[in-house]
Amino acid sequence: MKGSYGVVIFYSTSAALRAESLAKRENLKIKLIPVPRHLSSDCGVCLRFESEERATLQKILQEGKVEYKDICNL
Amino acid sequence: MIYLDNAATSYPKPKKVGQAMLYFLEKIGASPGRSGHRLSLKAGRIVYQTRESLAQLFDVDDPLRIIFTLNVTEALNLALKGLLRPGDQVITSSLEHNSVMRPLRELQKEGVEVEVIPCSPQGDLDPADVKKAVKKNSKLIVLNHGSNVIGNLLPISAVGKISRDHGLLFLVDVAQTAGCYPLDLKKDNLDLLAFTGHKALFGPPGTGGLVLGERVEIRKLKPLKSGGTGSQSESEEQPDFLPDIYESGTPNTVGLSGLKEGLRFVLQKGAEKIHGYEFELTQRLIAGLKDIPGVIVYGGEGNKDRIAVVSFNIKDQLPSEVGLRLEEEYKIMCRVGLHCSPAAHKTIGTFPGGTVRFSMSWFNTFKEIDEAILAVSNIARRHKRGRG
Numbered sequence: 001m002k003g004s005y006g007v008v009i010f011y012s013t014s015a016a017l018r019a020e021s022l023a024k025r026e027n028l029k030i031k032l033i034p035v036p037r038h039l040s041s042d043c044g045v046c047l048r049f050e051s052e053e054r055a056t057l058q059k060i061l062q063e064g065k066v067e068y069k070d071i072c073n074l
Numbered sequence: 075m076i077y078l079d080n081a082a083t084s085y086p087k088p089k090k091v092g093q094a095m096l097y098f099l100e101k102i103g104a105s106p107g108r109s110g111h112r113l114s115l116k117a118g119r120i121v122y123q124t125r126e127s128l129a130q131l132f133d134v135d136d137p138l139r140i141i142f143t144l145n146v147t148e149a150l151n152l153a154l155k156g157l158l159r160p161g162d163q164v165i166t167s168s169l170e171h172n173s174v175m176r177p178l179r180e181l182q183k184e185g186v187e188v189e190v191i192p193c194s195p196q197g198d199l200d201p202a203d204v205k206k207a208v209k210k211n212s213k214l215i216v217l218n219h220g221s222n223v224i225g226n227l228l229p230i231s232a233v234g235k236i237s238r239d240h241g242l243l244f245l246v247d248v249a250q251t252a253g254c255y256p257l258d259l260k261k262d263n264l265d266l267l268a269f270t271g272h273k274a275l276f277g278p279p280g281t282g283g284l285v286l287g288e289r290v291e292i293r294k295l296k297p298l299k300s301g302g303t304g305s306q307s308e309s310e311e312q313p314d315f316l317p318d319i320y321e322s323g324t325p326n327t328v329g330l331s332g333l334k335e336g337l338r339f340v341l342q343k344g345a346e347k348i349h350g351y352e353f354e355l356t357q358r359l360i361a362g363l364k365d366i367p368g369v370i371v372y373g374g375e376g377n378k379d380r381i382a383v384v385s386f387n388i389k390d391q392l393p394s395e396v397g398l399r400l401e402e403e404y405k406i407m408c409r410v411g412l413h414c415s416p417a418a419h420k421t422i423g424t425f426p427g428g429t430v431r432f433s434m435s436w437f438n439t440f441k442e443i444d445e446a447i448l449a450v451s452n453i454a455r456r457h458k459r460g461r462g
Contacts, residue, residue, distance in 0.1 A: 012305045012318045013107035014138055017122035034110025044304055045110045045118075065136060067315065 004051040005074040008061070009035060013044045015066055020047060022064045028053050039072060048074065076406045076442045080273065081222050081250060081383045081413075081433030087276045090335040095278065098331040105324050107304040117327050124330045125317075127337035131252070131345070132259050132267060132285055139286045141320045142330065146249040146270035147173040148298070149284035152320065153245050153266050154178060154216065156295040160185030162213040165242075167199050167228060168192045168421045169221050172414045174247060178216075187211065193421050196374040197224050201232035208236070214243045219257075220250040223418040223431065224373030225356070225383030227255075234263030243290065249273060250381055253340045254348045254436070265289050274348070274435065275340060277333030280326045292316065299323070348436050352382035355434045355443055359384055362447030368454045372422045372429060385422070385429035388454045393430045396453055400430075404449035408432050 010016040016032060023030045030053075032045045039046070049057050051073070061068060077085050098120065104113035106121045125137035134140060143149040154177045158164055164181075166174060168190050182188045189207045193199045204215065215237050217228045230246055237244035245266040248257060252267070253274030259267065264287060271281030286295070292314065300312040301322030313319050340348065363371050368389040373380075388396055397410035411428040412419050419425040432446060 011313065011315045012138075012303070013118050014122060014125075014317050015315075017118050018136075018138060020119075021122065021126065032110075032115055044107060045115065 005048050006051050006054055007033070007036070007039065007072060007074055008047040008049065008057070008068050009040050009070045009072070010044075010046065010066075010068050015068065016045050016047055018064065019061060019066050019068070022060050022066065023047070023049075023057055026056065026060055028057055028060070030057070036074070040069070076404070076438075076446060078406060078408045078432040078434060078438070078442075078446060080435035080438075081431065082409055083272045083279060084274060084276055084435045084437075086437055087278070087332070087336060088339040090338070091276055091278065091332040094335045095328050095332040098328050102327075102331075105304075106327055108324075120331050120334060121325060121327060124334040124337065127334060127341060128269075128283065128285070130341060131337060132257060134259060134285055134287075138316045139288075141284045141286065141317050142325055143282045143284060144280055144326070145272070145282040146247065146268050147282075149268035149270075149282050150174055150216075150245075150247060151177050152284055152298045153268060153295070154181060154214075155298060157214055157243065157245075158186045159213075161187075161211060163187040163189060163209055163211045164213060165189045165191060165204060165207045165215045167217055169197055169199065169223070169228065169418045170216070170218055170415070171222055171247065171249070171418070172416070173249075174216055174218070175417055190417070195422050197221055197226040197418075197422065198374065199228050199233075201229050201236060204233050205236050208240045208242070212240065212242050214245060216245040216247070218247040218249070220248075220255060220381040220383070221373075221418060222250050222383060223413050223415050223429070224385050224422060225250075225380045225433075226373050226378070227251075227380060230264065231262045237265070238263045250383060253336075253345060254352055255381055256345045256349065259285070259287060271329065271333040271336065275333060276336030278329045281329040281333040284320075286316075292319065295320075297322070343436070349381075351436060352434055353380070355438055355440065356380065356382045356384060358440060359432060359434070359443050359447065362443070363450060366447070366451045366454050369450060372424065382434035384432045385424070386432075386450075387424065387427075387429050388450070391453070393428050396430050396450075399453050400446075400449055403453075404445070406446055406449055 106118035129137040252269040267285040271277030303318040393410035
């Protein structure tokens with residue numbers, strides 16, 4: 001899985017920014033990127049993560065009660 | 075120049091407030107939450123970080139439960155018009171600003187029952203009177219935390235308990251206290267806080283918001299407006315999630331950049347410390363004013379906990395004349411008249427003439443207070459002699 005990425009897609013940019021803030025606090029290697037068109041028709045951004053950090057990120061989102069629409073592999 | 079009109083808008087601001095606003099305009103500029111590019115993300119982060127700072131100040135777990143508005147008036151309109159329906163009863167006090175009274179009078183015409191609990195001429199509200207007013211159709215209690223006319227504090231902790239005991243929501247107008255008086259949303263059972271950025275949070279005008287406590291159900295709070303949010307753009311329906319449901323249209327990013335720095339200043343000092351200093355200024359002012367023959371200071375006794383807002387009159391002189399002389403002869407800026415609060419002035423017995431109001435901030439000094447006292451004393455004395 002090394003070198004592969006996934007993305008979290010959110011309902012709002014505010015939620016994506018909250019996720020970014022919480023993940024950065026835990027030093028996860030994440031980045032906000034524009035949502036790939038094939039994944040969603042929403043405008044805005046999604047949170048890209050390294051696949052090996054997926055479980056940690058999901059835990060952070062759950063604990064911070066951050067709502068998200070989907071998590072998918074890139 | 076001595077600026078004593080901080081209850082209207084604080085001035086000066088911490089230096090970084092204006093710097094951050096200019097930086098935003100010149101270096102960032104873009105719309106937040108609309109595009110995926112670097113500048114849009116930077117703008118988005120500033121808006122989000124402002125939410126985080128507010129969440130820290132008010133001890134709110136989820137920053138997305140803070141909704142940005144133009145000012146506290148818009149926040150109060152959102153809360154009142156969004157929550158109340160014909161047939162509901164709402165309880166408020168006789169010390170409220172028109173930002174509460176006018177939306178309530180409008181709602182009253184649509185069938186909302188409005189119960190105004192009288193306060194004493196000193197501005198005291200008896201929580202027992204609030205409790206007595208609760209009925210089967212009661213939905214909401216709305217109170218200002220600190221009076222913009224006489225500076226006293228309303229018993230929000232006791233009323234919060236009443237609202238909780240009876241299953242009502244409690245909306246608090248913290249226009250005058252956010253930033254300069256400690257607030258505890260959870261301990262005091264406050265459900266909604268309406269705040270403004272341009273007073274003690276040291277932001278620019280055009281910033282404010284509504285904090286939604288955990289008991290506020292989103293589906294029961296109707297948005298004030300609808301429109302583009304940058305989210306769910308495929309749909310012509312308003313999104314149903316926070317904060318987008320209540321935040322349509324491009325936000326005031328320049329203003330929020332400034333507010334973010336104002337909040338940083340407040341969080342560094344701490345509301346408790348700011349309040350402590352302002353309280354000392356206020357005690358000195360009240361003591362000085364009370365010593366002047368012919369000066370009437372309104373509100374309760376000076377040693378009670380309060381905020382840095384003081385109303386007074388000089389016997390036989392119109393507030394407008396006193397205000398004009400303070401500015402022309404002593405370069406003291408203050409506010410005279412009714413302060414958008416006819417109900418409060420009726421309560422303290424100064425309607426329709428109003429009062430002269432001095433309001434302080436962290437940036438005022440004891441020397442300025444002494445100069446202001448001396449100016450009032452001169453105006454009171456010279457007037458008498460002139461008539462003699």
